[in-house]
Amino acid sequence: xxxxxxxxxxPRGSGLARLLNGPHDIGRTPGAWAVLAAGLASFLVYPHxxxxxxxxxxxxxxxxxxxALGLSLLWGYGxxxxxxxxxxxxxxxxxxxxxxxxxxxAPWGTWLGVVSGLGASAALAAVFGYFIxxxxxxxxxxxxxxxxxxxxxxxxxxLTAGSMWTVGQVPLGGYNGMTxxxxxxxGTLTFQDYAFYYLxxxxxxxxxxxxxxxxxxxxxxxxxxxxxxxxxxxxLGYDVRRxxxxxxxxxxxxxxxxxxxxxxxxxYITPSVTGxxxxxxxxxxxxxxxxxxxxxxxICTFLLNQLSYVLSSAGNQYxxxxxxxxxxxxxxxxxxxxxxxxxxxxxxxxx
Amino acid sequence: xxxxVSLLYQFGTNAAxxxxxxxxxxxILGMMNIINLAHGEFMMLGAYAATASVQRGVPFPLAxxxxxxxxGLFGVVIERLIVRxxxxxxxxALVVTWGISLILGQGALLLFGxxxxxxxxxxxxxxxxxxxxSVYWLFLIVLCGVLxxxxxxVYRATRFGLQARAAMQNARMARALGIRVDxxxxxxxxxxAALAGLSGALLAPTTSIAPFMGQxxxxxxxxxxxVGGGASxxxxxxxxxxxxxxxxxxxxxxxxxxxxxxxxxxxxxxVIRLLPGGVxxxxxxxxxxxxxxxx
Numbered sequence: 164x165x166x167x168x169x170x171x172x173x174p175r176g177s178g179l180a181r182l183l184n185g186p187h188d189i190g191r192t193p194g195a196w197a198v199l200a201a202g203l204a205s206f207l208v209y210p211h212x213x214x215x216x217x218x219x220x221x222x223x224x225x226x227x228x229x230x231a232l233g234l235s236l237l238w239g240y241g242x243x244x245x246x247x248x249x250x251x252x253x254x255x256x257x258x259x260x261x262x263x264x265x266x267x268x269a270p271w272g273t274w275l276g277v278v279s280g281l282g283a284s285a286a287l288a289a290v291f292g293y294f295i296x297x298x299x300x301x302x303x304x305x306x307x308x309x310x311x312x313x314x315x316x317x318x319x320x321x322l323t324a325g326s327m328w329t330v331g332q333v334p335l336g337g338y339n340g341m342t343x344x345x346x347x348x349x350g351t352l353t354f355q356d357y358a359f360y361y362l363x364x365x366x367x368x369x370x371x372x373x374x375x376x377x378x379x380x381x382x383x384x385x386x387x388x389x390x391x392x393x394x395x396x397x398x399l400g401y402d403v404r405r406x407x408x409x410x411x412x413x414x415x416x417x418x419x420x421x422x423x424x425x426x427x428x429x430x431y432i433t434p435s436v437t438g439x440x441x442x443x444x445x446x447x448x449x450x451x452x453x454x455x456x457x458x459x460x461x462i463c464t465f466l467l468n469q470l471s472y473v474l475s476s477a478g479n480q481y482x483x484x485x486x487x488x489x490x491x492x493x494x495x496x497x498x499x500x501x502x503x504x505x506x507x508x509x510x511x512x513x514x
Numbered sequence: 515x516x517x518x519v520s521l522l523y524q525f526g527t528n529a530a531x532x533x534x535x536x537x538x539x540x541x542i543l544g545m546m547n548i549i550n551l552a553h554g555e556f557m558m559l560g561a562y563a564a565t566a567s568v569q570r571g572v573p574f575p576l577a578x579x580x581x582x583x584x585x586g587l588f589g590v591v592i593e594r595l596i597v598r599x600x601x602x603x604x605x606x607a608l609v610v611t612w613g614i615s616l617i618l619g620q621g622a623l624l625l626f627g628x629x630x631x632x633x634x635x636x637x638x639x640x641x642x643x644x645x646x647x648s649v650y651w652l653f654l655i656v657l658c659g660v661l662x663x664x665x666x667x668v669y670r671a672t673r674f675g676l677q678a679r680a681a682m683q684n685a686r687m688a689r690a691l692g693i694r695v696d697x698x699x700x701x702x703x704x705x706x707a708a709l710a711g712l713s714g715a716l717l718a719p720t721t722s723i724a725p726f727m728g729q730x731x732x733x734x735x736x737x738x739x740x741v742g743g744g745a746s747x748x749x750x751x752x753x754x755x756x757x758x759x760x761x762x763x764x765x766x767x768x769x770x771x772x773x774x775x776x777x778x779x780x781x782x783x784x785v786i787r788l789l790p791g792g793v794x795x796x797x798x799x800x801x802x803x804x805x806x807x808x809x
Contacts, residue, residue: 244605295783298786312779314732315779318772490612491596491610
């Protein structure tokens with residue numbers, strides 16, 4: 164969607180509602196909002212018919228959505244591709260595990276873990292992004308270097324076996340990873356089973372609403388302007404480097420949110436979460452859904468996570484081949500993404 | 515004296531490894547502004563082709579050539595079917611070649627199983643003082659120089675090289691002059707793939723051969739490309755592998771292999787911060803100055 168189209172579409176209402184109904188996502192008609200509300204309602208009532216195990220599984224399909232949304236913001240809206248979102252996912256997970264695991268008795272220990280996990284992801288992204296964006300490198304360098312970052316992090320975490328790699332009382336665990344990570348707690352409530360499910364749904368909805376407002380707000384529009392014409396945006400007085408760095412840090416923090424939810428889900432984390440195969444997955448979710456639509460990315464992330472879970476739990480060795488072929492096919496035949504293409508086609512037919 | 519030679523040997527092997535890992539990638543990037551993320555898997559295919567040939571009794575040097583030709587042909591197929599649709603869309607090309615790499619890695623696992631028997635390192639070792647040096651690695655270091663010289667010859671002295679450089683500088687103008695830019699791109703991609711296959715086959719005896727072996731080349735190869743930049747293929751490859759090896763050799767010697775690779779990444783960050791176009795842009799800078807001085 165071009166910047167020109169954005170300025171033509173006059174936003175209605177005011178405040179958050181106006182931002183949410185801005186032009187930079189699919190699903191702006193009243194009908195679409197009704198479908199969205201119905202979808203959310205069904206997620207909210209789902210646990211009534213589901214066992215705790217099923218609800219936890221559904222939460223697992225959902226928990227990668229913040230990371231995917233962050234990549235959608237960066238790549239689809241900002242034109243900056245990152246292959247290393249999983250690195251920030253892993254950093255948040257590991258740091259949470261270290262902090263929360265060292266404060267098992269403090270009531271606020273897990274929350275300090277959340278803050279430091281997200282802070283570590285954002286700090287790593289800020290330092291790494293400073294070198295990349297303030298150098299104004301060519302577009303292909305960002306994905307390459309972020310991929311190398313993720314791979315090196317995975318290699319490093321794999322080397323952390325043995326007692327010398329124990330932080331406080333938490334061993335990092337090398338290839339076997341970190342186990343027994345405590346779940347979030349508020350008073351006597353521990354976020355497991357149904358509580359974890361509702362936490363995940365809530366976090367995902369908040370991330371989506373927040374980002375949808377963000378891309379329709381001024382900052383988001385500047386980001387899209389940089390994607391469309393970097394030089395012109397710069398001549399209009401915006402610091403392109405700072406805006407890109409800001410989006411990069413935001414996307415990394417969102418990847419950290421997914422990492423935190425992941426360690427809540429399984430109470431463990433291994434170096435493979437930031438390995439080459441995992442690093443490919445966020446790109447697949449975003450590309451297949453449609454990178455310049457947050458909603459399409461969210462839907463696609465949910466469905467593809469379900470697909471890979473089903474494939475891998477059935478012991479299917481073709482999972483990676485299928486995912487790779489899906490990526491190639493989408494890039495060749497539906498470069499806008501499957502969900503976006505379908506949505507736009509349906510919308511046109513109704514007109 | 516032997517210590518100095520040993521250090522030089524370490525430096526040479528590291529630089530040769532970086533250069534071999536990255537050469538095919540740099541050729542494709544420099545000419546077509548496309549990053550082939552399936553590069554590591556192309557190297558894996560080269561290693562597999564060489565191993566399969568050696569197992570059937572083919573002498574190793576011939577097996578290496580077979581691997582290069584086979585992967586080059588495979589590169590043509592990939593270019594015609596997929597990559598040519600992504601010229602001018604660098605991010606799209608990155609993503610689609612990543613999809614190809616996933617298919618190739620897992621596909622090799624399914625087709626050929628998790629292990630291939632290793633190839634013995636040809637040649638023995640020569641001793642100097644208390645140190646011994648692998649003849650094969652010495653040969654690889656020399657071969658790197660030969661490969662670069664051959665590439666320089668192709669680009670500077672052949673008709674293909676002239677047309678390729680024309681297509682690289684201004685594709686539309688080259689087309690208007692009757693150069694079949696499409697063919698040039700195809701040939702360049704095939705050349706890059708063949709170099710990847712060649713490197714994979716050459717490095718096969720020095721490593722374990724497995725479906726996901728391509729992954730170990732990803733970090734060094736891509737860092738070399740980033741540091742080298744796309745402005746000049748030969749200068750970028752040589753300058754980048756030399757500089758990186760200069761950093762990596764002492765760090766890896768003192769703190770271990772992983773620290774060596776980490777030092778590569780940190781060097782890359784510093785280099786792009788100072789020279790966003792990579793070390794090959796230094797050459798361009800001096801050329802421009804001498805041109806300006808001539809005027």
